[in-house]
Amino acid sequence: MPGKETFYITTPIYYPSDNLHIGHAYCSTAADTMARFKKQQGFDTYFLTGTDEHGQKIERKAMEKGVTPQAYVDEIVRGIKELWKLMDVDYDDFIRTSDERHVKAVQKIFRKLYEQGDIYKGTYEGWYCTPCESFFTELQLKDGCCPDCGRPVEKTNEEAYFFRLSKYQDWLIDYIQTHPDFIQPKSRQNEMLNNFLRPGLQDLCVSRTSIKWGVPVDFDSAHTVYVWLDALTNYITALGYTSDDPSLYEKYWPADIHLVGKEIVRFHTIIWPIILHALGLELPKQVFGHGWLVLSGVKMSKSLGNVVDPVVLCNRYGSDAIRYFLMREMPFGSDGQFSYEALLTRMNADLANDLGNLVSRTVAMVQKSFDGVVPAPLEYTDGDRALIALANQTPDLVSLHMDGLQFSTALQDIWKLVGECNRYIDQNTPWVLARSEEGRERLRTVLYILCECIRMVAVLIQPTMPRTPARIFEQLGVTDENLTQWPSLHFGAMPAGGKTQKGETLFPRIDIKKELADIVPDAPKAPPKPAEAKPAALKAEKPAEECISIDEFDRVKLRVARVLTAERVEGSDKLLKLTLRLGPNDPERTVASGIAKFYAPQDLVGRQVVLVANLKPAKLRGIRSEGMILCASDADDQRLTLVTVAGDMEDGAYIR
Ligand code: ME8
Numbered sequence: 001m002p003g004k005e006t007f008y009i010t011t012p013i014y015y016p017s018d019n020l021h022i023g024h025a026y027c028s029t030a031a032d033t034m035a036r037f038k039k040q041q042g043f044d045t046y047f048l049t050g051t052d053e054h055g056q057k058i059e060r061k062a063m064e065k066g067v068t069p070q071a072y073v074d075e076i077v078r079g080i081k082e083l084w085k086l087m088d089v090d091y092d093d094f095i096r097t098s099d100e101r102h103v104k105a106v107q108k109i110f111r112k113l114y115e116q117g118d119i120y121k122g123t124y125e126g127w128y129c130t131p132c133e134s135f136f137t138e139l140q141l142k143d144g145c146c147p148d149c150g151r152p153v154e155k156t157n158e159e160a161y162f163f164r165l166s167k168y169q170d171w172l173i174d175y176i177q178t179h180p181d182f183i184q185p186k187s188r189q190n191e192m193l194n195n196f197l198r199p200g201l202q203d204l205c206v207s208r209t210s211i212k213w214g215v216p217v218d219f220d221s222a223h224t225v226y227v228w229l230d231a232l233t234n235y236i237t238a239l240g241y242t243s244d245d246p247s248l249y250e251k252y253w254p255a256d257i258h259l260v261g262k263e264i265v266r267f268h269t270i271i272w273p274i275i276l277h278a279l280g281l282e283l284p285k286q287v288f289g290h291g292w293l294v295l296s297g298v299k300m301s302k303s304l305g306n307v308v309d310p311v312v313l314c315n316r317y318g319s320d321a322i323r324y325f326l327m328r329e330m331p332f333g334s335d336g337q338f339s340y341e342a343l344l345t346r347m348n349a350d351l352a353n354d355l356g357n358l359v360s361r362t363v364a365m366v367q368k369s370f371d372g373v374v375p376a377p378l379e380y381t382d383g384d385r386a387l388i389a390l391a392n393q394t395p396d397l398v399s400l401h402m403d404g405l406q407f408s409t410a411l412q413d414i415w416k417l418v419g420e421c422n423r424y425i426d427q428n429t430p431w432v433l434a435r436s437e438e439g440r441e442r443l444r445t446v447l448y449i450l451c452e453c454i455r456m457v458a459v460l461i462q463p464t465m466p467r468t469p470a471r472i473f474e475q476l477g478v479t480d481e482n483l484t485q486w487p488s489l490h491f492g493a494m495p496a497g498g499k500t501q502k503g504e505t506l507f508p509r510i511d512i513k514k515e516l517a518d519i520v521p522d523a524p525k526a527p528p529k530p531a532e533a534k535p536a537a538l539k540a541e542k543p544a545e546e547c548i549s550i551d552e553f554d555r556v557k558l559r560v561a562r563v564l565t566a567e568r569v570e571g572s573d574k575l576l577k578l579t580l581r582l583g584p585n586d587p588e589r590t591v592a593s594g595i596a597k598f599y600a601p602q603d604l605v606g607r608q609v610v611l612v613a614n615l616k617p618a619k620l621r622g623i624r625s626e627g628m629i630l631c632a633s634d635a636d637d638q639r640l641t642l643v644t645v646a647g648d649m650e651d652g653a654y655i656r
Contacts, residue, residue, distance in 0.1 A: 004044040008252040009035050012260050013050040013095065013234050016058065016076035020083055021307035022326075022338060023293040023300040029326050030290065030407060031259050032089040036463035037402050040486045046252045048238050049084070050095035051077050055227040059213035069213040070098060083311060087319050088466045095238035097215075097230055105237035106230050107218040109279065110206075113163065114219070118278045124160035124205045127153040135208075142573060161207040161223060168274040169201045175273065181286055184405075185333040187606025188265050188289045194565050195602050196270055204229075204271065232272045236281070255284040257405075265289035266602065288405055291335040293326075298639065300338065308338055320465035321347050321507065327407040327464050344512045351507035354418050355457070359506055361425060362450045363475045365443075366500045369434050374451045374477060375444035376496035384449055387424050388491045390417055391453045395489040398460055407464070414460045421453050451476055452494050459489055468506060475503040557614040558655035560645055561629070564588065566601035569621050576601060577623055580611060583652025589613075592620040593629050598640045610643045610655060 011031045014024055028049060035047035053073045062072035077096060084091065095102060113119040126135045129146035135156070136147060146153050176182055176189060176197070183189040207223035208214065214224030233241075235258065239249035260268050268287045276283050292299045295306045313322050325343050328350070330336025366372060380388065394417045401410035428446045433439035458472040462484075473484055477498030482488055561580040569575040569592065576596045580589045591611070610630040617626045630643040645655075 004042060006252055006256075007035070007038040007043040007045045008255045009038075009045070009047050009257045009259065010235050010255055011049040012258075012264060013052040013097065013231055014080060016051050016053055016073045016080065018076065018079075019307070019309060019311075020080055021300055022310045022313065022322075023307070025083070025087055025089075025310040025322075026293050026326050027259055027261060027290060028084060028089045029087060029323050030332065030405075031257075032087075032091070033323070033327055033407060033463045034257070034259075034402070034405065036090070036466065040463060041399070042486070044251075046093075046248070047091045048093050048095060048235065049089070049091045050093075050234055050238065051080060051097065052227070052231045052234075053077075053096055053098045054211075054214040054224070054230055056211050056213070059211065062213075073098060086311060086314050087323065090466075093238050095234045097234060101240075101243060102234060102237045103215050105242045106215045106225055106233055108242045109233055109275075110161075110215075110217055110225055110229070111219060113275075113278055114161070116278070118164050118167070119161050119206060120164070122160060122162045122203075123157045125155075125157040128156035129153045139568070158209055159222075160205045160209070161217070161220075162203040163206045163229070163275075164278075165201040165204050165271070165274055168277060169197060171277065172270065172273060173197050175277075175283070176269070179283075182283065183265065183269050184286055184288045188262065188269075190564075191602045191605040192266065192269050194605060195567070196266060201270070228267055228271060229275065232267060232275060235272075235284070236276075241281075254282040256286065258284050258287045260287060260289055262289040262291060262603065263600070288333075290332055291330065293330075293338045294335050295338050313343075317343075317347060318467070320467045321351060324351065324411070324461075324465055328411045329408070331408050332405050340516060341512065344510050344515055347507060348509055348512065350415060352505075352509045354415060354422060356506040358418055358421050358425075358450075359454055359472055359475060360502075362447065362454060363500050363502055365430050365434070366447050366451065367502055369430075369440065369443055370447070372477075372500045374494075374496050374498040374500060375448055377445040377448040378441060379445065380449075383424070383427065384445060387420055387449060387453065390420055391456050391491045394456070395460065395486070402463075411461075411464060414457060417453060417460075418457055421450055421457075425450065448496060451498070451500075452491055455483060455494050456489055456491070459484060459486065471503060471506060475501055477501065555614075556612060558630075559611050559613040560608050560649045560651060560653040560655065561589065561611040561613075561627075562651045563604045563607050563609060566599075566604040568596060568601060569623065572621055573597065575621055575623075576604070578604065578629070580609070580627075580629075581651050582611070582613070583650075586652055589626045590624060591627050591629060592623040592625040595629075595631060595640060595642070599642070604642075607642070608644050608649065608651070610645070 009031050011027050014020060031047060031049070035045045038045045051073065053069075058069050058073060062069040065072060073096075081094065097103075110119065124135065126137055127141055128135055129149065129151060136153065140147055141153065142150070144153075145151060173193065176193060180186075180189070183192060204226070206226040206229045207217055208226065209222050211224050214227065215230050217223040217225060235255055236249060236253060239252055240246045241249045241253070258268055265287060273283045294300060295308065298306060300307050310322065325346050328346065329342060366374060394413055397413040398410045401413060424446075430443055430446055433443040433446065454472060455476055455478055458469040458476075462469045469484065477500045478484065478494065479498075483494050488494075559582055561582050564579045564581050566576050566578050569577050574594045574596050575592050576599065578591045578593055580591055582589065589611070612628045612630065615627050617624055619625070631640050632643055633640040645653075
């Protein structure tokens with residue numbers, strides 16, 4: 001008998017930092033949700049996460065604390081595992097790069113690549129910051145100084161091993177072009193091809209003599225393996241590749257999905273595939289680069305001090321609510337804004353009002369009218385059949401969107417059913433039906449339909465919200481395990497007669513104002529909403545000469561443009577040079593834009609921006625800039641964000 005189809009999904013391995021923030025939890029929650037979904041669908045799933053423990057930063061931090069690097073990371077990893085437990089991130093394996101199984105495998109991989117000539121010894125030339133013990137390339141320097149501490153750097157060189165990335169460049173371009181699903185979303189694929197691969201790859205320095213906390217090169221003990229080469233291989237070393245028992249590797253490799261944040265797509269789609277190919281191994285089927293959770297427009301990050309602690313959130317609101325928010329709030333692949341207001345608003349609207357009320361109202365009515373026993377339906381009306389049809393379609397829609405990693409859309413599909421159930425209650429007014437004998441007959445059908453739809457909703461939310469479904473099943477009196485599984489997702493699978501139980505409110509309503517003021521007074525708030533437009537009569541104070549007429553405004557041609565390429569401008573830490581596409585008949589434009597401090601070039605490629613298209617061309621640092629892209633910035637230019645259009649518009653569209 002053939003075994004089950006396998007599904008192997010991974011998160012990046014996290015740097016051990018004192019506290020992982022809600023941005024880290026985002027990636028793990030997504031991977032866990034996907035793994036649970038596939039398991040629910042009958043796949044033999046394997047979900048890997050772990051920690052990336054080597055390198056200079058850890059070495060230094062451990063030294064500051066007066067402990068060994070191993071003791072330092074052990075303590076942090078304990079905390080990370082606790083966090084995943086709290087968030088119901090139910091991994092199959094947790095790999096640590098300091099695990100002996102990993103270290104041994106990395107050594108074997110390094111040796112194999114060396115012996116076959118893909119790794120060779122050379123000299124690393126670059127700039128060295130002594131206080132930071134860090135090497136930088138010319139491009140990484142900030143105004144000629146160390147980008148980390150700002151102190152002067154020295155030109156230096158050290159003996160190092162190099163990996164022949166350049167040899168595989170053409171193969172990789174071809175592979176990416178012939179495997180369009182390999183890098184997702186598509187914009188990331190263009191970015192990799194245009195920004196990194198087509199301009200040419202340089203061989204990569206893959207060893208250091210100055211860093212001791214790393215995997216030693218076993219045939220040259222002065223060297224430790226470069227952290228990214230060490231880290232990337234975790235996806236196969238965890239499965240036992242090169243070990244005495246490679247059975248997991250044979251079963252699960254190639255991975256179905258590597259989920260990674262957008263800033264590390266480059267490592268996963270350039271260095272990693274080349275390592276695998278050089279080893280003669282298959283490539284993962286897909287690398288998906290998700291967006292960032294941002295706070296006030298800036299990526300949440302420990303070093304910026306703008307982090308939100310998932311432990312605090314889960315303890316306060318429950319992990320299911322947090323998981324739901326993370327998966328529902330932003331389309332996977334795009335950046336999303338975190339704010340307490342948004343979280344609490346969604347908890348009240350979607351969880352307390354829509355889902356919670358639906359369950360409590362329905363169970364209360366079954367209790368009141370039928371002694372708590374789910375009644376058998378009698379005859380279905382057209383209205384009933386419409387709701388039943390929606391309930392039967394929803395699992396297919398959810399599957400479709402989950403398979404495309406569109407978590408938010410899949411949840412919207414489920415909440416459409418929840419919403420229709422609530423509307424069905426309002427239309428059928430069960431409290432009126434309960435008053436007459438005839439009405440009570442009809443009420444049987446109405447309440448059965450509601451109970452059965454709620455059961456189906458509970459099955460569908462399991463991957464995102466692992467705890468809530470059990471509470472719903474208990475309230476509905478569902479005791480048969482089969483009725484909690486995916487194959488039971490067809491209307492009518494649940495027999496009547498279940499004994500309902502009034503339970504605790506699933507999601508209590510929160511007084512948002514009070515919560516924000518009392519409980520999280522220091523909480524980072526969403527950027528203030530623009531002041532509401534004042535009535536015309538009150539606006540007249542504005543001096544007339546500041547106003548422009550509509551004809552004057554019409555002279556400014558604003559158009560949607562797509563960024564094709566983006567690169568830094570040599571000698572300037574402010575400017576990026578962009579090429580933009582407008583309509584099919586417009587020539588490409590070059591624009592120099594002062595946004596380099598806020599955007600990395602790779603984050604712009606593929607995005608739509610708003611261009612002042614009829615601005616007189618100007619020369620900036622030798623670049624003829626043909627227009628200006630619009631940005632919003634705060635008064636002291638500390639924050640800046642691109643202006644774009646809310647939905648995908650055709651390139652070149654006019655903004656009026
Ligand atoms: O990059 N929003 O580790 P890491 C969304 N060790 N995701 C975020 C985020 C945010 N605000 N902040 C971080 C590393 N992440 C390497 C990986 S893999 C072989 C080595 C995500 O701890 C980030 O995008 O810095 C990345 O995918 C993950 O957390 C781990 O980040």
